[in-house]
Amino acid sequence: MQRKVLLFPTYEQALFYRKSHAQANSAGILNISVETPYTWLKDAWERFGDGTKLVSSLERAFIVKYLIQSAKGPEIASALAPTEGVISFVSRFFADVVGSEEYSHALTSQSDSFSKAEQLLLSLIDPYRDLLKERGLIEQGDALSILSKRSLPFSFEWGSSFEIPLCFQRFFRSVAPSLIDDIVTPVQISKVSEPVQPLVLLATGPSAQNYLITKTVHRFLADFQNARESRHSSVFIVSSQAQKLYSYLSRSLPFNDSEKTTCKLYASRPFEETDFGRCFMALKTFLLDESHDLAALLDYVNSPFSGIEPIRRAQVIALVRGNRTLSCEEAHAMIRLMSPHFDTFEELFRDCDASLVLDYFYDVAAEIPEKDQAFRAEQGSAISALRSVYEQARQWNLSPEDLDFALQGLRIDCSCEVSVKGKLEKKESQSTKNDFGANPGHSCSTSFLEDGKIAEVFIVEPAKAEAFFGQHFDHVILCDLDSRFYSANERHDALTTLEKKMGLHSYQSNLQVKRKWFEQIKALAHSTFVCERVLNSGEDEDLYPSFLWDEYLSCYFAPGDLPDRNGLPTSFSKSSQMQCDEDFYDLNANCYFNYKDSLSLKKATQGVLVATDSCPNQLRPELFLSRSHTSLHSNESRINALKAEKLILSPSAIEAYLNCPYYWFISQRVRPQSPDEGFGPLEQGTFVHAVLEAFYKKLPSVVGQSRITKNNVDQAKTCFSEVFDEQLALQESLPSTRYVPVSSLEKAQVKQLKQTLIKNLSVQARFLPEFSPVYTELELSSSDCFEYAGVIIRGRVDRVDVNSAQGQFVVIDYKGSVSGHDAGFDPDKNDSFVLPYKIQSLIYAQVLKQKLPERPVGALYFNYRAQENAHSVAGSYDDAFVNLSGFARSASSVKLNFNQYLSLVEEEVSKRLEDMKAGIIEQKPLCNESCKYCPVTTCPRRLS
Ligand code: SF4
Incomplete structure (x- = not known):
């Protein structure tokens, strides 16, 4: 009897399907496995494989580095230097090609159809397999090829549509051809279906963009607040700049006593952008690079992981930057004395046996003051990721300076959330990836307050959006629909050229994958589906709408309908579009800090900054000027005395003021100065x-x-x-x-x-x-x-x-x-x-x-x-x-x-x-x- 395997792109989505199916069906899911392709393969290989283990992407990268470094012959040395780019390229080649019949054909075909470099690449596959075998590992492509030849008790179905790696496409072509037929069936983008309302947002530039999205979310939340019978509302936002949008939007959430609003971020960032990763990379640059760059050392000082108090940090940085004669050795010795964790960091750079030392930094992360759980979870993940790299490096006798190729692709989950009710009440994170993954749906992630309303805002980076497919949200906003972020172009590089020569090709075109993805995002919307794009990048770069934007809006063109100046169909009602100019920059800034007093100019023509302290109004215009006598203290006597006191000015200050009052104010009163000692x-x-x-x-x-x-x-x-x-x-x-x-x-x-x-x-x-x-x-x-x-x-x-x-x-x-x-x-x-x-x-x-x-x-x-x-x-x-x-x-x-x-x-x-x-x-x-x-x-x- 065959077991049905329902395939989803992510572990989170598979879990959500299982849970919601179990809630709807008390009998549960009998004789059905809900899996991702990889989790199914892992299980199946354990049961039906040859006892080897599937190679992970990190293991593959280390093996490739070793293979290239140890490959003999001047031709290989000149064609394949072990740089980060080459390691990533060869790793991709092995993941795509190993296990394919096309590879075997390539070996027996006319060798002159391949260039010298391509032949070298092909010649690496057998030594690669040998190295895997020595370590009890196997490439996924080989494992799938072996399994496809056994008659396994499985039948497969798509749970949702997603992008499949080449090795899985080959496997399904062999064991479940109908799945490949599904993949190749073209999809067209269509209008939203009733009762979902379409809406488009057009921001003139990046400053207006955050404001426009925030304003739209506020509008949804206000409608929800006014709807008496409604107890729950959700807004789902897909943004290519999810972290920036979260940082902006989470600070401007409207709050009131009857409603709890939660803003959740689902995103990841590169290892070197986490606080721990940045600190590690900075010290690595300073200690291991020949230049011993002092700027890198100061980056370390500035990190909370240096353990130096914030005020001392500023003093040390000013001291080092303000003294151009300070040598690297002197700066090194000084920072070693000041930073309680410096010695331990230095141990990390001695050799890769020091991975146990990394345990120390979990405690450091836990003790950094004024940081929330989200911060600690993110740093913990970064430390664990580095530990995996170190452990691999130890097996291959690599030293810490050789690890850039492995650190480069590391991404660390930085998902977190903030809730407000009445006032900002708490900040907390999804503590681990599994916790986050276990709970991607809105229905079970927040406990309802008694008699209260719950509003949830999800901000998700595109790569994580698949985890939510199949769910429903009241409002869905798909941001950044321009060609920078969503393009139909196929990848073209040396690898695609080689694969084409070998006869290897993907059944999925980029165009179709993106169209399907768009349709699944659109299907999440229950009430409103919003598409957003900016008209200018804010840089010296022309922006074009994404093909997704064009194809979606083209559905709304009636015969004879003409596009307006923004390319929207004229029949698209005014209520279905919102626009925002860069003039909203001020609003943007004030909205960002909507629970703080904003700075304002007293009068546009006068331009004296209004101080927020207890300074009496009458004195404010006088604040910035030195006077001949300033010893009187009472406000009344001070104001009268001012009239008799004379300003004390230098000729250079007078000259600056006469040239331009604002220039004087900035250059002589604000005095923006670089902390670096110069030679100018x-x-x-x-x-x-x-x-x-x-x-x-x-x-x-x-x-x-x-x-x-x-x-x-x-x-x-x-x-x-x-x-x-x-x-x-x-x-x-x-x-x-x-x-x-x-x-x-x-x-x-x-x-x-x-x-x-x-x-x-x-x-x-x-x-x-x-x-x-x-x-x-x-x-x-x-x-x-x-x-x-x-x-x-x-x-x-x-x-x-x-x-x-x-x-x-x-x-x-x-x-x-x-x-x-x-x-x-x-x-x-x-x-x-x-x-x-x-x-x-x-x-x-x-x-x-x-x-x-x-x-x-x-x-x-x-x-x-x-x-x-x-x-x-x-x-x-x-x-x-x-x-x-x-x-x-x-x-x-x-x-x-x-x-x-x-x-x-x-x-x-x-x-x-x-x-x-x-x-x-x-x-x-x-x-x-x-x-x-x-x-x-x-x-x-x-x-x-
Ligand atoms: S550029 Fe400077 S000097 Fe010129 S008007 Fe502006 S503030 Fe005044």
């Missing part, structure tokens, strides 16, 4: 300033005067060279903004800089010969109360050159480039005064009038890289008293009384600083150049 313009500029300061302090003692002339320039160059070296030697011990070359390229750059600066001394020897440097790095302290445009100035002037005979001074600001720094003015040529966008020197010149007895005749920027006179200087100079022809462009000359010009600038600055006092930080650039170096890359008002 900031470090170089600071170093050059220090060298020039030290040089001008030393120069008089060497040449007997404070300036360089054509007579002393050679002596000055020698002096400069010494100062440069002294300052460079000091850099490593400086507490901040150091200029420390590490690589040979950086050292060469330093040499180049020194030569450039030395050559520049010749330009300085010719520059303004009547003036001499008198002040370098002249400090203006806020306690000196130098007022400018109604604020107190603090800052440091790079250099002030004085012509004592004429009682004149010029302010000099050192720059690496002076292009665009011209700030002259000619009232005869310009109808009205326009504030220049470089005004720091002008501010200093005006302020120094309060300190120096001389009068200002120039506010200049000097290019310390200039090798010639031309364009070495820019800024503003009094055309009547200063001769800078050959050095500066005429655009820098001021043809107006210089004092008058400085006052004109101050007056304009004063007006604009009123906005700052009012707290205005809107995006309002002064000119194109204002935006050039602005860090606000997404600014909609950017001009350059």
Whole structure:
């Protein structure tokens, strides 16, 4: 008597069928096995096989690696290097081809029909079988081939339709041809059947997508809440980005006291994306790769598995990234001391015998604070998966650095769930894969609260959707129906070419498999079936609708019906479609945190961020500014006192604000900075300033005067060279903004800089010969109360050159480039005064009038890289008293009384600083150049 075997794609689906059949039929399932093809084969092979064990995919990968590595001959070595790609390719080849008659024919056929590489591949099959035999293993294809020749007491039927591996297709073709007839019967996509309602969602881009799906789910849940008689509702979502959608949607679940809503994720992620996997891979990279990448070590530090407290983690990361001279050995020793688990991790990388050490990490995962059960279950699965890899590696004498090929394909279940009722009440996971698998249906996974309603939202990645086939959900949403995720293209690679030559082919086309899958997803819907796609990817990539989308919607086109601009049939009612633009980004963000206060702008034009703390409203516009006195505490007296207090600002802050208030706010108040110690313009500029300061302090003692002339320039160059070296030697011990070359390229750059600066001394020897440097790095302290445009100035002037005979001074600001720094003015040529966008020197010149007895005749920027006179200087100079022809462009000359010009600038600055006092930080650039170096890359008002 034959036993009927009902075949399902997954263990979970088979289990669900058994349970629901048992509930509906008290006699149970007699004489029927409900199996997946693999579980049936495993059982059958145990009973009717030759005592060998079916090879697993992990075992196959290790055997393939060994086979390729030990294969003799230069031809094999050049054609099949044991890389991850080759191991995966050959493993796929063995799984598909071993046991087939086509393989035997290929061996006896004309060998010239196969290329050299293909012949090599075919020649590996016998040694592969020998290796399996030595270990008591057998390939599935061989086992099925043996079983197909025995008359077994089984008959087969499909429980549902799904994709079958080639070896099973061969087996069923031989023992149950009608099953193959079923497979090849074409399927057409059709409309939903009554009473299911169709709905389509169109999001303009990825930001709108989450919002649109969430809004749809909220609508379903609101309808359910209003339906008095209904006690249970379910929404089933298939999403290619299931984890992201879960993270978004689970935080925005609506909650109320009469209803319990549960959101469940069914997904998996690669081993290296789990916390444990990431930590393991990071340390493996640091310890075993030749580069000993510090970034990988910091990835380890940042992991909860490092065992370092979060605050200490941040400190260590800042310390390592902030010190470019720290060696790998020093960082290694420091982290070893700080991380309680580091030694144990290091043991793991010594050899693969250390797999027992992995037990330790189950305990570590259990003790990581503030993590829920979902986290612990996921990490536990990752540790177990690594243990299996280590155990295999031990059998094949491989070391930990050889395991990437086996770790690459590992996927770890990360299913979890969250429930809300009244408020967020618990987070818990499906603790193991089996628990999860045992309970994929909604009807038995949640216990009903007395008199309460239950709403369940399932978010499932496409690969796990099969486990739910045959069930029913009120609403089904199939997301991402574009060609990136659902394509009808068949696979084309070297393996498919070889299989085609051998006469091996699948009875299932990708097109038919996907159509059947779509129809089964559609069949899950009880009330609404929703299809969703985005119109733009958000990247530089054209998006096309999936063939599933096109074929499904084409069912709704009546004869003569025309598509609208989104390709939907015009007869498709407006109520059957929802659209959402990227403008919903804000809603998207606020919806994500719908139980938290969101940040908002006080007024669009004013743009002061409203603080959420206890700060009184009246003080909010004043929050970001330093003032001359801040000691009064009561709010009332503080507000009154503010009116009398003056802002304290540096010329660079004023210049930044005038160029654009928002640029000032971001660059000077928010100060986004990389934690990495750099070797860029900031470090170089600071170093050059220090060298020039030290040089001008030393120069008089060497040449007997404070300036360089054509007579002393050679002596000055020698002096400069010494100062440069002294300052460079000091850099490593400086507490901040150091200029420390590490690589040979950086050292060469330093040499180049020194030569450039030395050559520049010749330009300085010719520059303004009547003036001499008198002040370098002249400090203006806020306690000196130098007022400018109604604020107190603090800052440091790079250099002030004085012509004592004429009682004149010029302010000099050192720059690496002076292009665009011209700030002259000619009232005869310009109808009205326009504030220049470089005004720091002008501010200093005006302020120094309060300190120096001389009068200002120039506010200049000097290019310390200039090798010639031309364009070495820019800024503003009094055309009547200063001769800078050959050095500066005429655009820098001021043809107006210089004092008058400085006052004109101050007056304009004063007006604009009123906005700052009012707290205005809107995006309002002064000119194109204002935006050039602005860090606000997404600014909609950017001009350059
Ligand atoms: S990009 Fe331009 S307008 Fe926008 S914040 Fe920056 S400087 Fe202002």
